[in-house]
Amino acid sequence: MRDSKTAPLNLPSDLPGEAAGPVSALDRFLLRKILAFTGGVPVTLVLWNGQEIVSGDPRSVARLTIRDRGALWGLCLNPEMNFGDLYSVGRVEVEGDLTRFLETVYTGMTDTPAPGVLRLLRRFLNRPRHNTLEGSREHIHHHYDLGNSFYELWLDREAMQYTCAYYPDAAMTLEQAQRAKMDHVCRKLQLKPGDRVVEAGCGWGGLARHMAKHYGVTVRSYNISHQQIVYAREKAREQGLAGRVEYIEDDYRNLSGTYDVFVSIGMLEHVGRDHYQVLGRVADNCLTEKGRGLIHTIGRNKPELMNAWIEKRIFPGAYPPTLREMMEIFEPSRFSVLDVENIRLHYARTLEQWLERFESHAGEIEKTYDRAFTRAWRLYLAGSIASFTTGSLQLFQVVFARERDNDIPRTREHLYR
Amino acid sequence: MRDSKTAPLNLPSDLPGEAAGPVSALDRFLLRKILAFTGGVPVTLVLWNGQEIVSGDPRSVARLTIRDRGALWGLCLNPEMNFGDLYSVGRVEVEGDLTRFLETVYTGMTDTPAPGVLRLLRRFLNRPRHNTLEGSREHIHHHYDLGNSFYELWLDREAMQYTCAYYPDAAMTLEQAQRAKMDHVCRKLQLKPGDRVVEAGCGWGGLARHMAKHYGVTVRSYNISHQQIVYAREKAREQGLAGRVEYIEDDYRNLSGTYDVFVSIGMLEHVGRDHYQVLGRVADNCLTEKGRGLIHTIGRNKPELMNAWIEKRIFPGAYPPTLREMMEIFEPSRFSVLDVENIRLHYARTLEQWLERFESHAGEIEKTYDRAFTRAWRLYLAGSIASFTTGSLQLFQVVFARERDNDIPRTREHLYR
Numbered sequence: 001m002r003d004s005k006t007a008p009l010n011l012p013s014d015l016p017g018e019a020a021g022p023v024s025a026l027d028r029f030l031l032r033k034i035l036a037f038t039g040g041v042p043v044t045l046v047l048w049n050g051q052e053i054v055s056g057d058p059r060s061v062a063r064l065t066i067r068d069r070g071a072l073w074g075l076c077l078n079p080e081m082n083f084g085d086l087y088s089v090g091r092v093e094v095e096g097d098l099t100r101f102l103e104t105v106y107t108g109m110t111d112t113p114a115p116g117v118l119r120l121l122r123r124f125l126n127r128p129r130h131n132t133l134e135g136s137r138e139h140i141h142h143h144y145d146l147g148n149s150f151y152e153l154w155l156d157r158e159a160m161q162y163t164c165a166y167y168p169d170a171a172m173t174l175e176q177a178q179r180a181k182m183d184h185v186c187r188k189l190q191l192k193p194g195d196r197v198v199e200a201g202c203g204w205g206g207l208a209r210h211m212a213k214h215y216g217v218t219v220r221s222y223n224i225s226h227q228q229i230v231y232a233r234e235k236a237r238e239q240g241l242a243g244r245v246e247y248i249e250d251d252y253r254n255l256s257g258t259y260d261v262f263v264s265i266g267m268l269e270h271v272g273r274d275h276y277q278v279l280g281r282v283a284d285n286c287l288t289e290k291g292r293g294l295i296h297t298i299g300r301n302k303p304e305l306m307n308a309w310i311e312k313r314i315f316p317g318a319y320p321p322t323l324r325e326m327m328e329i330f331e332p333s334r335f336s337v338l339d340v341e342n343i344r345l346h347y348a349r350t351l352e353q354w355l356e357r358f359e360s361h362a363g364e365i366e367k368t369y370d371r372a373f374t375r376a377w378r379l380y381l382a383g384s385i386a387s388f389t390t391g392s393l394q395l396f397q398v399v400f401a402r403e404r405d406n407d408i409p410r411t412r413e414h415l416y417r
Numbered sequence: 418m419r420d421s422k423t424a425p426l427n428l429p430s431d432l433p434g435e436a437a438g439p440v441s442a443l444d445r446f447l448l449r450k451i452l453a454f455t456g457g458v459p460v461t462l463v464l465w466n467g468q469e470i471v472s473g474d475p476r477s478v479a480r481l482t483i484r485d486r487g488a489l490w491g492l493c494l495n496p497e498m499n500f501g502d503l504y505s506v507g508r509v510e511v512e513g514d515l516t517r518f519l520e521t522v523y524t525g526m527t528d529t530p531a532p533g534v535l536r537l538l539r540r541f542l543n544r545p546r547h548n549t550l551e552g553s554r555e556h557i558h559h560h561y562d563l564g565n566s567f568y569e570l571w572l573d574r575e576a577m578q579y580t581c582a583y584y585p586d587a588a589m590t591l592e593q594a595q596r597a598k599m600d601h602v603c604r605k606l607q608l609k610p611g612d613r614v615v616e617a618g619c620g621w622g623g624l625a626r627h628m629a630k631h632y633g634v635t636v637r638s639y640n641i642s643h644q645q646i647v648y649a650r651e652k653a654r655e656q657g658l659a660g661r662v663e664y665i666e667d668d669y670r671n672l673s674g675t676y677d678v679f680v681s682i683g684m685l686e687h688v689g690r691d692h693y694q695v696l697g698r699v700a701d702n703c704l705t706e707k708g709r710g711l712i713h714t715i716g717r718n719k720p721e722l723m724n725a726w727i728e729k730r731i732f733p734g735a736y737p738p739t740l741r742e743m744m745e746i747f748e749p750s751r752f753s754v755l756d757v758e759n760i761r762l763h764y765a766r767t768l769e770q771w772l773e774r775f776e777s778h779a780g781e782i783e784k785t786y787d788r789a790f791t792r793a794w795r796l797y798l799a800g801s802i803a804s805f806t807t808g809s810l811q812l813f814q815v816v817f818a819r820e821r822d823n824d825i826p827r828t829r830e831h832l833y834r
Binding site: 107167168170301302303322323324327330331332334335336337338339340341342343344345346389390391392394402403404405406408410411412413415416 | 524583584585587718719720739740741744747748749751752753754755756757758759760761762763806807808809811819820821822823825827828829830832833
């Protein structure tokens with residue numbers, strides 16, 4: 001029905017086979033291992049024969065049902081990878097609050113590392129893919145070309161921002177918070193009329209249009225997702241901005257021209273560790289002597305691969321960098337880092353609002369794609385909330401300028417007027 | 418007269434000998450090398466026989482007089498180290514604006530690296546010293562125990578802050594800007610009455626007293642400079658704060674207790690690259706689960722040793738880290754970096770105000786110490802201005818918290834109310 005490139009979810013053929021039968025002593029041993037692996041979190045485990053195993057703690061946050069022996073083995077062998085696949089196809093089920101359940105498990109997993117041999121095996125099984133020019137195109141196609149109408153169901157209606165919003169007021173709607181994010185970024189970049197802006201990775205082009213409309217700048221935006229570029233151009237035409245915003249279907253590595261401002265929101269996650277120096281060189285080559293730059297990215301406090309299941313099924317090639325790793329972008333060109341802001345809890349809130357809208361359209365999504373796809377995306381959104389609330393993921397906005405530019409703003413007061 | 422430990426300036430015995438005589442072809446060759454080394458900056462060189470060599474550029478910012486052949490050789494062999502010593506003893510002289518002259522030379526030096534062999538030789542000659550527990554004590558003694566009355570001549574009169582001030586209003590006096598810096602730090606740390614604060618490196622204790630007086634917290638401050646501790650305790654008694662501020666004459670590595678807040682202003686420069694993990698462990702061991710931390714330090718955009726002359730004559734053991742290097746403090750304990758602000762131009766302004774006051778007391782200082790000491794400190798202050806205005810040095814304030822603390826402030830608006 002679908003070829004491997006356009007399938008919305010590449011479910012594997014090598015999931016452990018379904019097998020039920022009576023619960024054995026070995027099964028119970030494996031269950032105890034699973035509980036140990038989650039750091040003894042308050043979860044009730046239910047087996048395929050209905051038998052319940054409650055963790056020591058009576059405050060159970062959720063019931064996890066394991067529907068067959070193959071699923072049990074899969075969870076033990078490589079939980080990070082197999083939990084997602086088994087959940088997607090319904091061979092494990094979570095009753096209760098999925099996000100709270102995942103927060104509990106993530107916390108337990110960080111505090112209780114698995115034995116070394118198992119960790120090595122999992123690292124081998126879960127190794128991520130590379131972002132060559134061709135690879136990047138496939139990876140981005142896999143995720144962003146699912147169909148604009150899919151994302152329209154649950155992203156903000158105005159600017160289709162598929163990145164962390166900003167909530168200076170906690171009661172903001174998603175639309176208000178995405179606008180606030182774009183304005184926060186524009187203020188950090190000190191946009192002034194006539195500035196030439198280049199954007200590396202532009203999604204559906206919302207930020208470029210916002211900048212051109214409200215700040216009087218011209219923007220050239222690069223993106224390798226064909227469907228996003230088509231959508232972005234159409235919107236720019238509709239809004240009479242076609243002369244001031246140009247969308248280019250090409251890789252950031254092929255970016256050319258001279259600009260006053262370099263901005264990249266939510267692309268660095270797809271760049272990969274080996275290419276940070278290239279990205280820095282691109283920014284260095286295109287920025288004027290008074291140029292300003294901003295990179296907005298998901299990050300880590302300590303180096304760690306992207307969750308293996310998300311890297312395989314949702315975001316191929318994704319890697320969230322630490323600040324230390326990000327410095328490979330800035331150091332070789334002697335860029336001066338002026339400002340770093342970490343707004344991870346804003347991403348948790350953004351994801352909550354996305355998940356709410358996603359759930360309100362779940363039936364529709366299931367009809368268009370299928371049940372496994374819908375469950376996988378539910379898990380991905382809920383898991384991402386949990387990653388931000390437990391601090392496993394961060395959200396960094398890094399502002400930089402030339403080392404010798406003495407016209408940089410003296411304080412950050414202008415961001416909060 | 419003075420033993421080597423208390424001498425305010427350890428001038429070397431191995432400076433090239435004075436020798437004048439007629440100017441030879443070799444002398445002229447060396448002069449051209451010096452001009453090339455400074456990247457062809459607009460400087461007029463004057464030799465001991467009065468002969469002038471003007472660089473190609475007619476906009477000469479200063480006249481540099483070289484009084485003997487030994488000085489000429491010294492400048493060629495190892496300018497970073499020897500310029501300072503030769504200037505201190507008056508064997509080279511700068512007429513014109515010393516700061517502008519140094520800015521020009523620093524810019525030229527960065528853009529025109531010396532040949533590889535010479536760089537290797539200089540790296541060997543200029544290698545910095547280590548900060549063992551005993552070494553640190555000597556290094557700090559060398560700089561900070563020059564006598565409180567010396568620093569009182571040119572630091573702010575209220576809090577004796579020997580670190581970068583903060584000028585939200587460019588017209589602020591030094592006293593106002595140092596108060597603004599302390600308040601900026603306190604707001605970043607979200608101090609509230611009753612908080613227990615620990616400070617690693619406290620100078621003359623001004624920040625600790627400011628915190629206790631204006632924010633209702635208790636502070637325990639560590640410092641290994643005996644004279645500073647004596648001064649700090651005396652001031653706390655005078656101001657009736659002795660019960661709420663405790664000054665401990667000990668190394669940050671021996672810090673003990675549990676605190677809500679960890680702060681360190683201008684100490685990291687003295688810690689040295691090998692000890693960042695230890696500092697991180699100290700912060701980790703002493704902070705509560707809701708603890709906040711702030712480190713304020715001179716830094717670099719790219720790894721580079723401290724200017725050799727300053728490291729040898731003024732600040733033994735000093736090293737300004739890059740942000741990448743600083744992450745060694747935070748990563749092992751999974752601290753979350755929440756906010757980084759770079760206020761390098763505020764340090765240039767601070768140093769300008771210090772230099773102005775220093776100059777107004779230069780006669781007095783020369784009488785107490787000697788002419789070489791006075792000239793050395795003038796050069797150090799002017800050179801530091803130049804380092805900050807040319808972007809060779811940065812000033813980072815880094816705020817951090819526990820990875821799982823979700824009570825962190827959502828925005829930075831509270832800093833600017």
